[in-house]
Amino acid sequence: MSWKTAYRSFYYQGAPEPDDLELRPAETALLCIDVQNYGMKLHEDPTERARWAPFHERMRGTLIPNLQALQASFRAAGIDVIHARIACLLPDGRDRSLSQKMPGWNNLLMPLDTEESLIIPELAPQPGEIVVTKTTDSALTGTNLRLVLSNMGIRNVVVTGVYTDQCVSSTVRSLADESFRVVLVEDCCAAGTDALHRNELEILNMIYCHVVSSAELRAMLGLD
Template structure:
C-alpha cells in the first residue's frame, strides 16, 4: 500500500472527522459526587478548571461539530453489570465502579448526547481497549479524531496514544482537557504531544466551521 504523505495538523476532511469527548461525566465534574475526592470543594483547582474552561470549551466544540456534520462520540466509565463483575482488573483493584443505572455516570447536562450520537461505556482507562471504538470509527470512515475530556494524564492520554497507534490523525484540544493540577495537565501534554496535533478550542472550532461551509457549498 502506498504511503500517504501528510501532517499531524493536516486539514480535517469532510465526512472523515470525529469528535470524541472522554469521561465528561457528572461523577467527576460535579463536586460532592466522587467518593475518592469528597474533600474537594467547589473551589478546588480541578472543579474550577473544568467549570470555567474545559466544559465550556468542550461545549463550543460540540456545538461546532454538530453544526458541521462532524461525527460525535462520547465515552464514559460505566460497568455493564450492576455488581461490576465485567470491570477490568485495574478498575476492580482501584476500585472504580459506576453501575448501568447510576445517574452520576452520565455526561453532564451541557455535554449530554443528542439524537443518535454514540455513547460508549468503558471499564478501563483506554477507550480503545475496552470498547469497540476502533471498529466504529473505521465503519464511520473516520480519519481525523479530535479528543477532549478528562483526565488529561490518564484517559485522554490513552485515547490519544492508542488512536495514533491505530492509524488515526489525532488532535488533542488542550484547553478542553483538565487534570487535578496544572502540573499534571502540562506534563501530560508534553509527554503525549508527539502522538497528536496539540491545538486550542479556537482553532479546532474554526476548522469545524469550515467543514460546515463545505457542506453548505
C-alpha cells in the same frame, strides 16, 4: 505561541515545526471522554474539597463552556460527535478492567443505570449520537469504537474530556497505535491539577497526537 511550537517535550525540543493539519470533515469526528456526573461531585471533606477546587474551576470555567461550543460547531457543520463513558455492565463491577479495580481513587464502581455514571447535562449526547460504554481507561481498547470509526471512514479523531493524564491519554495512545490521526484539544481537557494536565500534553504531543487549542481547531476546520 502556536500549536506548532507549544507543549514540546524533552524529545522534541528543536524539532522542525509540523506541517499544517488537513482535517477533512467527512473523515473527522469529535470524541468526548468521561465527562460524567461523578467527576463533578464536590467532596464532603473540606480538605479534599479545597484540594480539588482548581480542577472544578477548570471544569466550570474552561472545559465545559469550550466543549459545549465545540460540540455545537461540529453538529452545525455535520461532523460526528461521539461520546465515551465509564460504566460497568454488572452491578458488582466484575467486568471492569484491573486498572479500575485497584484500591484508591481510580476504583470506580458505576453500574450503567446510576446517576453518577451519566454524562453531565451540559455535554449530554443528542439523539442519534454514538455513545460507547467502557470498563477500561481507553475508549478504544474496551469497546468496539475502532471498528465503528473505521466503518464510518473516520481517520481523524479530535479528543476531549477527562482526565488528561488517564483515560484521555490512554485513548490517545490507543488511537495512535491503530494509525488514526489524533488531535487533542488542550482547553477542552482537564486533569486533577494544571501541572498534571500540562505535563501529559507535553508527553503526548508530536508523537501520539497534535495538541491544539479550540480556537486553532476551529480555524483548521473553518468552523464558526
